[in-house]
Amino acid sequence: MILTIPHQQRLPLAIAALGFLFLGLFLLYPLFNVFSASVLDGEGEKFTFANYVKILGRPFYRGAVANTLMIGVVATLTTIVVSVPFAFALARLPVPGKAAIIALAAMPLVLPSFVSAYAIVLLLGRAGVVTQWLNSWGIGFGSIYGAGGIILVYTLTLYPYVLLPTMAGFKAVDVSIEEAAQSLGSSPRRALWTVTLPIVVPSILAGGLLVFIETLENFGVPFVLAEDMPIFAVEAFKLFVGETAPNPSSAGVLGVLLILMTSLVLLIQRRFLANRRFATGARSAPPILKVGLGLRIAATIYCWSVVLLALVPFFAIVVLSFMEFRGPVLHPNFSTANFAALFERSTRPLLNTLMFATLAAIGVTLIGVPIAYVVTRLRSGLAAVLDVLATLPFAVAGTVLAIGFVVSFNSGWLILTGGPFIMVLAYTVRKIPFAVRSSSGILHQIDPSLEEASISLGRSPLQTFGRILVPLMLGGIMSGFVLTWVTIASELSATVVLYSGQWRTLTVVMFQALEGGGGGIATAAASTLIVVTLVPIALLYRLIRRYELAS
Amino acid sequence: MTGIVIEGVARTFGTVRAVDGVNLTIGEGEFFTLLGPSGCGKTTLLRMIAGFCDLDAGQIRFGTKRIDTLPAHTRDIGMVFQNYAVFPNLAVAGNVAYGLKARKVSAAEVAHRVEEALSLVQLGGYGERWPHQLSGGQLQRVAIARALVIRPQVLLFDEPLSNLDARLRVSMRAEIRELQKSLGITAIYVTHDQEEAMSVSDRIALMQSGKLEQVGAPAEIYRNPASRFAAEFMGTTNLLEPKVLGLSGAAMISLRPEALRLDAEAPAGWPRLSGVVAHVEILGPITRFDVRLGDGSLIRVASLDEPHRTLATGAQVTLAYDRARVTVLP
Numbered sequence A: 001m002i003l004t005i006p007h008q009q010r011l012p013l014a015i016a017a018l019g020f021l022f023l024g025l026f027l028l029y030p031l032f033n034v035f036s037a038s039v040l041d042g043e044g045e046k047f048t049f050a051n052y053v054k055i056l057g058r059p060f061y062r063g064a065v066a067n068t069l070m071i072g073v074v075a076t077l078t079t080i081v082v083s084v085p086f087a088f089a090l091a092r093l094p095v096p097g098k099a100a101i102i103a104l105a106a107m108p109l110v111l112p113s114f115v116s117a118y119a120i121v122l123l124l125g126r127a128g129v130v131t132q133w134l135n136s137w138g139i140g141f142g143s144i145y146g147a148g149g150i151i152l153v154y155t156l157t158l159y160p161y162v163l164l165p166t167m168a169g170f171k172a173v174d175v176s177i178e179e180a181a182q183s184l185g186s187s188p189r190r191a192l193w194t195v196t197l198p199i200v201v202p203s204i205l206a207g208g209l210l211v212f213i214e215t216l217e218n219f220g221v222p223f224v225l226a227e228d229m230p231i232f233a234v235e236a237f238k239l240f241v242g243e244t245a246p247n248p249s250s251a252g253v254l255g256v257l258l259i260l261m262t263s264l265v266l267l268i269q270r271r272f273l274a275n276r277r278f279a280t281g282a283r284s285a286p287p288i289l290k291v292g293l294g295l296r297i298a299a300t301i302y303c304w305s306v307v308l309l310a311l312v313p314f315f316a317i318v319v320l321s322f323m324e325f326r327g328p329v330l331h332p333n334f335s336t337a338n339f340a341a342l343f344e345r346s347t348r349p350l351l352n353t354l355m356f357a358t359l360a361a362i363g364v365t366l367i368g369v370p371i372a373y374v375v376t377r378l379r380s381g382l383a384a385v386l387d388v389l390a391t392l393p394f395a396v397a398g399t400v401l402a403i404g405f406v407v408s409f410n411s412g413w414l415i416l417t418g419g420p421f422i423m424v425l426a427y428t429v430r431k432i433p434f435a436v437r438s439s440s441g442i443l444h445q446i447d448p449s450l451e452e453a454s455i456s457l458g459r460s461p462l463q464t465f466g467r468i469l470v471p472l473m474l475g476g477i478m479s480g481f482v483l484t485w486v487t488i489a490s491e492l493s494a495t496v497v498l499y500s501g502q503w504r505t506l507t508v509v510m511f512q513a514l515e516g517g518g519g520g521i522a523t524a525a526a527s528t529l530i531v532v533t534l535v536p537i538a539l540l541y542r543l544i545r546r547y548e549l550a551s
Numbered sequence B: 001m002t003g004i005v006i007e008g009v010a011r012t013f014g015t016v017r018a019v020d021g022v023n024l025t026i027g028e029g030e031f032f033t034l035l036g037p038s039g040c041g042k043t044t045l046l047r048m049i050a051g052f053c054d055l056d057a058g059q060i061r062f063g064t065k066r067i068d069t070l071p072a073h074t075r076d077i078g079m080v081f082q083n084y085a086v087f088p089n090l091a092v093a094g095n096v097a098y099g100l101k102a103r104k105v106s107a108a109e110v111a112h113r114v115e116e117a118l119s120l121v122q123l124g125g126y127g128e129r130w131p132h133q134l135s136g137g138q139l140q141r142v143a144i145a146r147a148l149v150i151r152p153q154v155l156l157f158d159e160p161l162s163n164l165d166a167r168l169r170v171s172m173r174a175e176i177r178e179l180q181k182s183l184g185i186t187a188i189y190v191t192h193d194q195e196e197a198m199s200v201s202d203r204i205a206l207m208q209s210g211k212l213e214q215v216g217a218p219a220e221i222y223r224n225p226a227s228r229f230a231a232e233f234m235g236t237t238n239l240l241e242p243k244v245l246g247l248s249g250a251a252m253i254s255l256r257p258e259a260l261r262l263d264a265e266a267p268a269g270w271p272r273l274s275g276v277v278a279h280v281e282i283l284g285p286i287t288r289f290d291v292r293l294g295d296g297s298l299i300r301v302a303s304l305d306e307p308h309r310t311l312a313t314g315a316q317v318t319l320a321y322d323r324a325r326v327t328v329l330p
């Protein structure tokens, strides 16, 4: 049998087989169990659609669907409205400090969004610092709990998903295209609307769909801000934790519905956007437009406000974590008591966070990079299937995957519940799509003839992978590793389902403190999380800078 | 050093027959070129020999040893790529040493052979340089040194000069030919440039649509093209109906432009034709001009520059041609 497989395909096929094995066991199998839980009765024996009927028959859960979709749509629109002018200003207008703006604008992508939500509560909530200060002046404002607050936090934390690709899109429009439109008689303004903007639309939509999917899957932000409003991911979690029957059928139903929604969006994205990239192969970057002083000042203020506003909540949390809390009530005195309280019981949560993030980031790299190699180098349907499978975790909310893990690995031949590895594995599966995307981006840039040269000089395909591809990809692999590490450190949605006993992480500590009203410990945990996130990112920046200066 | 035997080799991509039943025997130490227009299957055939493309049918042998079933990295081939494929993460010496290290050659010998190979391609002392510090021509020399240093049984070149400028192409092709001859390694060279093929090759295989059109020494194919395609692809020619030259028969004939001369410059025994000058190009060493004959057909003529000759568009001229150089095409 093996003799019929061409030599140059054996390595990719072997990797693909391992990839299918891993994703089959730790992605498809848990998802299948979620699905079967949803179509079996409470005892887990008879096939039935009764669960669906039961859940969808309840106005409460129909409300959850409606709320989640409504918040997702509105938040997507607000991020687009905020980001497109921002992107245009960065690409085409004379705004001072662009490099700093771009660096700062990327920060919300790695900082935990539920920390931002919590900061909003501490600042603008019922007993919030700003609320009370305004009240003392006799000024009141509407509640930030519910849809309004959630949409605000989503806009502030997810806007870079639209900003960054749209800015790249504006920069990739070849100047000659606008010039052509103008030479055909368009005014510069009309050329902008009729030529430039349509070219950028696919980038905007691609970013917008990412935002939409993130909002559907997000657990932490609605958990902090929704209060009585039912939101999908939160209700799935509550149902699962509350369900006592051996078969978590109701949570399963919500999980399946959530996966259906996200996959649908992802499918739309693949189907309509994948091939609609108007790459114009910009040879000459478009010029910075000459505009009047007024517009220039307005653009500058706008860009800096958005960037800073998005970071204010994180900054506020750090400041607040050094103040005195009595229960949930804040007193404006400097104090390190919160950190003392956080760490005196145990430093285990911090250590767990660091250890899990490291193990999972290693796992993601070791699995994601080879899969990217197969996806880019093997021309066959198998590679396409693997590509889809490796993208699938992106469409699965952390809560749902975690429920699948618990159902799949709490009995039988592989028991993982109660231990640390179930968390590490869930993180690994969740972040594989990002590793595969970023590595295949790098691999596309590496000429395959380098590999052929190495092979014809006598190195086997496996040795070639290690000696040529890995060194060439090293920079990209390292930044991917750091970004994965950082986002795993602040993972909440799968963590709260999977943690147990001594394997609590910082996010769990914060989550429990929020539930119990321990504001001091929550802020201290959030601050620690911010530091844990920013230190590796800063190191990475320095490393990249030094590398760029050296070469 | 080995001869290569290619027997009934074929490969189809979808509906495209990239290589369609090719049979070839290449002698030991021969410099053999695959020549043909874009998409005719040259690269595919070369990559089959290298092991990067599977055969649908047929077999390839080095001497008596069948190699098309071996993995690429065990075939002992030196390959030079169009885009150099110099490893950017290794210095020049690291690149050249790469294949030797794969063969577990001792460190002392690696150093010695790398230096030797680099001076062979006139890059002595460049070992410490990084690829991004080299010019295109130097990169291609590194790629050649890297392929030579392993003393492979066979050297393969896929359009190695097409990324270089015209002058460098001419000097590098002479260097490649000289190196190959001095080392005696059997070489297969792919190009779509007819002049390059003629200047370096012992023999040429002219390919079209995956098939061999004609195989032979460069001058042989040039002087006796076996088909209309061969006549046209190997330089410029006049494809004429026999009756234009007052001959009989149905087959087309080919008459190279340099087989024609002006009446005054030609030997007395050559047949004459008369017409009107339609176009003149003085290119320096040679002058090209077109003459429209009485029956309307256009004939291209090329002759060496001649200071006392005047040729003006519209002038009436008489041409003479060498009857021995008329080729009747099948």
Ligand SMILES: Nc1ncnc2c1ncn2[C@@H]1O[C@H](COP(=O)(O)OP(=O)(O)OP(=O)(O)O)[C@@H](O)[C@H]1O
Binding pocket: B013, B014, B016, B017, B018, B036, B037, B038, B039, B040, B041, B042, B043, B044, B045, B192
């Ligand atoms: N991997 C492939 N998949 C599909 N078709 C291919 C593949 N490789 C080659 N072909 C097709 O096979 C034919 C021969 O290609 P090949 O690269 O051998 O041509 P070539 O003679 O080297 O041309 P060029 O001078 O342009 O390099 C072409 O029609 C090409 O499109």
Ligand SMILES: [Mg+2]
Binding pocket: B042, B043, B044
């Ligand atoms: Mg080719």
